[in-house]
Amino acid sequence: MPKGSPVSTHGRLVRRSTPLVLAAALTLSATACSKEQATTTAGGVKLVKSGQLTTCTHLPYAPFQSEKGKKIVGFDVDLIDLVADDLGLKQQIVDKSFETIKTGADLNAGVCDVAAAGMTITPERKQHLAFSTPYFDANQALLSRKGVKAKSLGDIKSGKIKLGSQSATTGEDTAHAAGIDSKSFESSDAELNGLRTSQVDVVIQDYPVVQEWLKDPANAAKFTVTGTVQTGEKYGFAVRKGGNPKLLAAIDKAIKKAKQDGTYKKLYEKWIGPMPAEAVSQ
Missing domain, CATH: 3.40.190.10 (Periplasmic binding protein-like II)
Known part of the structure; x- marks a missing residue:
């Protein structure tokens, strides 16, 4: 599909940005998004847009996230849906360059609230992002x-x-x-x-x-x-470094709960395959 065109995906939004659109978004974010984040909250969680949890990802990366028809599906998608449900929100997904995700540029610019892109936790990335507890080996x-x-x-x-x-x-x-x-x-x-x-x-x-x-x-x-x-x-979800501790806590809570009540195992087997026993205890 043409870059820059939004697609509704089961209540989610996918937007592929051209360099010009990205540049404009980054410029506007510096003046507008930071103010919106400071005033739009859900249970103390800062949000880019009221009523939704906006996720940055990089498509395709099955089985973690990929397009199926007009929907975005995958292991990461389902796990972040759990976070959104706990907060009384709907997840919206934005397709971005992995480079701008891993450097924290998208989160810092107010493009999204959380990054979920099958992303490995590394010391270098931890300099720019605040990671959740690991959710996948x-x-x-x-x-x-x-x-x-x-x-x-x-x-x-x-x-x-x-x-x-x-x-x-x-x-x-x-x-x-x-x-x-x-x-x-x-x-x-x-x-x-x-x-x-x-x-x-x-x-x-x-x-x-x-x-x-x-x-x-x-x-x-x-x-x-x-x-x-x-x-x-180890993969982790990420939020803006130092900017959204309550959202990070909500993500960690959702991962822990999913592992305790069997939801994580169900999703793992749905998207990945047989789950090793040690995956639950981590």
Whole structure:
């Protein structure tokens, strides 16, 4: 669909912004949004817009968030819906660049209240964002064209195998740290397409995302997971650093409650697959 066009998604809003629109939004935010956040609250939680919990995400990133028809669905979406329900709000989703999400630019500009984008908690990102308690453990997978021998990043480097990565992600950081100059793609879809069109021989991506890709028989027929990279990553939701402690507390509360009452397990199995026992205790 054209960039900049809003789409209603089951009570949510998706908006892809052009650079011009983004620049205008950032400029207006500096003068208008901060004032609105200071006056619009729900139970002490600061909101960009009254009556709704506005979420910044980056599409597509199934099974955490993706478009299905005119709806935005996924594990992250359902978890943030729990937060919104507890606050008596409706969730609205805005599609943004992952770069402006992870740097805190969107939250600081008043574009959204919370960032939910399958985002790994890292020391660098914690400098710009206030993270919730971790809600998901993730490692990296190496998805290769069948016949390509790439069990590890070491194999890829020594064999001079063409590796693709998604820009601004921990997967790309991991590849670079291993001394591999990977081909960078803007989105996970673009990364997968790079593999499909033989721009690269292997891609590095979060394991659950790769597993989602392989549910498509066309992908499963051509590609296979040849290795995993144990990175010990943990995903977190984020709010504006120092700017919305009550919302952060509400998110933590919703995650804890979901793990205690079985909702988390239900959603995990719906979107991810069988849930390891240790996932509930964390």
